[in-house]
Amino acid sequence: MSAKPTDVTTLILGAGAAGMMCAAHAGPGTLVIDHAKAPGEKIRISGGGRCNFTNLYTEAEHFLGENPHFPKSALSRYTQWDFIDLVDRHGIAWHEKTLGQLFCDRSAKDIIALLRAEMERAGADLWLEAEPGEITHADGRFRVEVTQGGTPRSVTARNLVLATGGKSIPKMGATGLAYRIAAQFGHRVTETRPALVPLTFDETRKAGFADLPGTAVDTRITCNGASFDEAMLFTHRGLSGPAVLQISSYWREGDSLSVCLRPDLDLFEHLRARRAEAGGKALSTVLSEILPRKLALHLAAELGLAGNLADQSDGALRALTDQLTRWELTPTSSEGYRTAEVTLGGVATDAISSKTMESALVPGLFVIGEALDVTGWLGGYNFQWAWSSGVAAGRAIATR
Numbered sequence: 034m035s036a037k038p039t040d041v042t043t044l045i046l047g048a049g050a051a052g053m054m055c056a057a058h059a060g061p062g063t064l065v066i067d068h069a070k071a072p073g074e075k076i077r078i079s080g081g082g083r084c085n086f087t088n089l090y091t092e093a094e095h096f097l098g099e100n101p102h103f104p105k106s107a108l109s110r111y112t113q114w115d116f117i118d119l120v121d122r123h124g125i126a127w128h129e130k131t132l133g134q135l136f137c138d139r140s141a142k143d144i145i146a147l148l149r150a151e152m153e154r155a156g157a158d159l160w161l162e163a164e165p166g167e168i169t170h171a172d173g174r175f176r177v178e179v180t181q182g183g184t185p186r187s188v189t190a191r192n193l194v195l196a197t198g199g200k201s202i203p204k205m206g207a208t209g210l211a212y213r214i215a216a217q218f219g220h221r222v223t224e225t226r227p228a229l230v231p232l233t234f235d236e237t238r239k240a241g242f243a244d245l246p247g248t249a250v251d252t253r254i255t256c257n258g259a260s261f262d263e264a265m266l267f268t269h270r271g272l273s274g275p276a277v278l279q280i281s282s283y284w285r286e287g288d289s290l291s292v293c294l295r296p297d298l299d300l301f302e303h304l305r306a307r308r309a310e311a312g313g314k315a316l317s318t319v320l321s322e323i324l325p326r327k328l329a330l331h332l333a334a335e336l337g338l339a340g341n342l343a344d345q346s347d348g349a350l351r352a353l354t355d356q357l358t359r360w361e362l363t364p365t366s367s368e369g370y371r372t373a374e375v376t377l378g379g380v381a382t383d384a385i386s387s388k389t390m391e392s393a394l395v396p397g398l399f400v401i402g403e404a405l406d407v408t409g410w411l412g413g414y415n416f417q418w419a420w421s422s423g424v425a426a427g428r429a430i431a432t433r
């Protein structure tokens with residue numbers, strides 16, 4: 034004879050950023066379950082251990098998804114300023130690193146402690162190392178079979194919130210569970226793929242770049258209509274660095290990246306000026322003045338650059354400028370979910386309320402955070418989406 038089910042008002046699957054934030058707002062009778070040993074594991078490792086918890090410039094235009102308008106409502110009702118205010122109220126010191134990206138001064142663990150404190154204040158329960166199994170819905174209640182420490186337990190709830198994130202970093206417990214449950218209840222799931230992820234080259238290209246791993250350079254990378262001005266890093270497998278992670282969300286297999294080196298410089302005018310001042314210098318030496326030396330030497334060899342600057346006509350300098358500002362690089366693949374920061378795509382937003390995150394198909398079912406087809410740029414946008422969507426669902430549940 035199985036034990037009596039645990040009866041709650043709201044069951045949240047996933048004690049990550051979105052799930053914990055939702056629990057802090059969902060009102061009494063909230064239970065969060067997670068199969069991990071600790072809540073908020075991705076928060077802990079985020080931002081190099083300092084958690085880039087939001088971005089000052091958060092706007093819907095920094096998100097990808099089938100419906101670019103979908104994030105607007107939630108982002109405008111719980112903004113970056115609301116989260117900054119919460120961080121301040123918890124006495125967590127922070128700083129802006131670059132491009133509006135806010136990081137903890139001390140540790141990402143401060144953000145986890147904040148969320149746990151907010152959950153406790155709201156009276157939400159947390160079961161860890163608990164694996165959800167079969168889920169059914171009848172008479173306005175969900176029933177979820179849960180295994181915890183080898184013991185089966187049943188939970189019934191009026192509201193079920195899917196907050197189990199995406200597929201990135203399976204080693205940290207990502208399973209794509211929310212997609213399966215949403216599909217079970219009739220929701221469409223868009224194509225999912227690794228995003229904010231390093232890109233890789235085939236063996237020939239890798240061998241050609243064998244001298245470059247560890248070299249970083251300021252670039253503007255363009256692909257499929259998107260452009261990012263940030264650093265690019267050569268790795269043993271291919272390319273990484275913020276510009277590459279950003280563009281990976283727009284890149285598809287077969288696409289080339291157009292790389293502009295040193296977008297902050299008018300290269301043609303710079304080379305002309307250097308020719309007037311120091312025409313006796315070798316081209317590769319002049320390139321080393323504006324690019325990392327290893328990259329300058331690599332390019333000089335790859336482009337067959339010979340002679341001194343004084344030997345170069347305006348036409349030759351123009352051609353060189355074109356080569357350096359429209360360098361075509363064609364990755365073959367990405368490092369995949371093993372290292373991707375997020376999953377692009379997810380539960381389609383056409384059957385989800387942008388105001389409450391509730392399903393239009395099954396009343397009481399909510400989807401929040403990365404599980405949805407809402408993917409932010411690099412720079413704190415993904416956490417802000419987790420906070421905003423978590424609060425939207427939590428508040429809607431609390432006011433029912």
Ligand SMILES: Cc1cc2nc3c(=O)[nH]c(=O)nc-3n(C[C@H](O)[C@H](O)[C@H](O)COP(=O)(O)OP(=O)(O)OC[C@H]3O[C@@H](n4cnc5c(N)ncnc54)[C@H](O)[C@@H]3O)c2cc1C
Pocket residue numbers: 046047048049050051052066067068069072073074075076078079080081084085086087163164165196197198199201202205206207208209210373374375401402403404412413414415416417419
């Ligand atoms: C290395 C790394 C660094 C990052 N740095 C940043 C950053 O600095 N800034 C930023 O904005 N974003 C960052 N991100 C992205 C950010 O972590 C995610 O967008 C965010 O955590 C999504 O929140 P979520 O609550 O939807 O999902 P998650 O935080 O992934 O939480 C999902 C939870 O569900 C649980 N779960 C999954 N499957 C199951 C299952 N089958 N049963 C039970 N529980 C389950 C997981 O254990 C987890 O606790 C980073 C991601 C990575 C991988």
